[in-house]
Amino acid sequence: MSREEVEGAGANPGAELGTGLGPRLGRSPARQRLHRAKELLIETVIRVCGVSAVIFVFGIFYFVFREAAPLLFGGLDLGELLTSGEWYPDSDNPRYGAFALIAGTLAVTLLAMLIAVPLGLGAAIFVSEFSRGRTREILKIVIELLAAIPSVVWGFIGLVIMNPLIIDLFDTPVGLNVLNGAILLALMSVPIIVSIGEDALKAVPDTYREAAEAMGATRWQVTWRVLLPAARNGLLAAVLLGVGRAVGETMAVLMATGHSVNVPDSPLDSVRTITATIASELGETAQGSDHYRVLFVLGSLLFLITFLVNLTADLVIRGFKRR
Amino acid sequence: MVVQHPKIAFRDLKVRYGEKTALEGINLEVAKNEILGIIGPAGSGKTSLLRVLNRTLQNTPGAKVTGDVRIDGEDIHRMRDVSGLRRRIGMVAPLPVGLPMSVYDNVAFAPRMAGVTDKKVLDGVVERCLRQAALWEEVEKRLGDLGTKLSGGQQQRLTIARALSHSPEILCLDEFSIAIDPVTTMRIEEVLKELRKHMTIFLVTNLVQQARRLADRTAFLLLGELVEVGPTEEVFGRNPRDRRTFDYVHGIFG
Amino acid sequence: MGVFATSATARRRHRTQKLAFVVLLGVTVLLILPVLAILGMLVYRGAPALSLEFLFSEPVRGMTAGGIWPAIVGTMWLVGVSLAISAPIGVLAAVYLNEYAGDTWYTRVIHLAIVNLAGVPSIVHALFGVGAFVLFFEFGTSILSASLTLAIMTLPVIIASTKESLSAVPMSFREACWNVGATRWQTIRHVVLPNSIAGILTGVILQVSRAAGETAPIIFTGAAVFVPFLPSSVNDQTMALSMHLFTLSTQVQNVPQEITYGTALVLVGLVVLINGVSIVIRSRIRRRRKW
Structure with a gap:
């Protein structure tokens, strides 16, 4: 190779102004090798960081499952766990029936979604199709703020604001119940539903809107007949991610749903969710005991549920991105 | 025309983007200190050809290059120092x-x-x-x-x-004068005439006059095929070797 | 809904349109109102408690009096350490995804993992922290264990924000750099990253706000109800604002109302302030774009 490698060339290349070319400047071969080694190192670090998320997800599953496994393969009756309502982990003859906890989780999530889906999708449509400019910016910032409020603060609100409010309005003795938790969860899930839903609506090409409006359709008709069907998948994904958030939420439901193991008959019943049970009991158990391990079994169950919900949502989103 | 000791040589070059073929069967040799004009309609593979040379095409997802490309007899795809290769080539995008x-x-x-x-x-x-x-x-x-x-x-x-x-030893100018006024273009052309003493130049251009003023030889690319390469005056003259060249140069299509 | 609609149907359509607008507006207001009401309530009831003494003194008499200084310091420790872990990993992971990874099954697996990392319930992160950091790696219940748990939990925030701003840097800049012989890393280091600072900063700030508010992941990994001294190393346990609010409102009897509200106000104020800063930075830098 006929290239000169001059380091800090003595002659000023500016001396050859006009037509000529200066010498090709560069590192000496030894320093070039060092430079390459340094870059190789950095790129290796980048690649490792790139897969870190995969490592962490596996790590989460491994370490949670690892604590659960001895019980899971050593005498836990899974059938009983999933169907029996008898949760007496502390008694001399402990029973691990988590049905009431599962029912509590489902009840709170379901009611939360009944509130959050119409509110969230409605707000997504309003922000995306019926507002513009400054209004839109402000709305998005407020919804971002809604997402930023920590869950322990929501729990606190459930305790000190919602609780007396529900007691007064529904004339019940206790205001810490399914309804209370569901309202909090709804407000917490709404930002996800709005932002993913808005993305889905934005992904519908403007030509659809223009074509429909050119035919004399009103904004609402365009939204109802054209945009919503076209954005169906994305809106579904938005709802799924909201569900994922609600199922996994811990502090708010721990503080606001009344803390009683109970299959609820009405929204005014107190319950305890899977997450709340883990959070409130883990501190009291001896490490390695059956009670301790059954909480990790419940954790594995939660991990699997949210994994499936997120996987489905991701596949659905991929669907709408591809089109 | 056979070039003795070519500075750059393409042998059976083929470039594909996924299913689409961008260049096929390119055989081309360029002499040291030559200015090679390259003409052809949009999408003929002119830019791809240059991006093969400095190996930036390999960063485009889906692009696949086969065939042999040599600079001073050295296979560029075997060079381990890609940055070193790119420093030998100056690239001016359109x-x-x-x-x-x-x-x-x-x-x-x-x-x-x-x-x-x-x-x-x-x-x-x-x-x-x-x-x-x-x-x-x-x-x-x-x-x-x-x-x-x-x-x-x-x-x-x-x-x-x-x-x-x-x-650089090689300068690739890909329609460099699109955004420049004629006076400045002329000044740069003067510089190019001087620079050719030091380097080999690829000049992709659709300005017939510019190619005539500068290029020793001119290559005509059409839909990924190298239709013909020859002395500039011959390519732009009344009797290019290929009918399609005449049609293109004289504005019948393209 | 043809072009030749009669005036009656046109009027009806106009009415539906108006109704839809009002309903959607109502729904949106219904979302905004609670936020404002809650913030107002917190300020109204918490502000009387706020004083320099409240902020900078220790809780006394079984936490029924005094201030929240150890909790503030503890939150800073947790946030700082978790940020020091997740920011470099998150930024480099985003660099990998945007600059190196192709569109392969492998990349899709990584994306899926990130989505899941963001979607795993916080209490499961807590169990992971206990199983991995507290027990397996034997860091014990410490700031280190809690911060590692927080860092992994908040990683997706930094990755998503960084990746978005990296992809906003035009491809032509990268090509121009490669053309003059800059390596991939040089291009990233000198052109791509400096021009993505806004997004990276936003991600970092959101991570801070997120980490400061989380409670479940730190309860069992490093935060304690009451620690009589300020932490001096990552091996100590610590108090934290979020944990303190939980403790005050559920575990301790007879806490004066304004102390609990004051704590909640400080926590929310902190988070809102941090988010506000991120919003300002984003719009500032967007306006000062270099291209």
């Missing part, structure tokens, strides 16, 4: 790209990345390259301004200055 840094830093970028830290050396390189790109007088007083804030034509000349900053 759309001007000022990097989001000062004018000075734009031109000093390549030497710095190659390890030059001496301020006096860098000053020299910056002035030489900006002068060669006919931009010096306009930016002499504002070397600290953002490169992206220059006008389109100035950014294009900045790109040329950047391409010269690492003293």
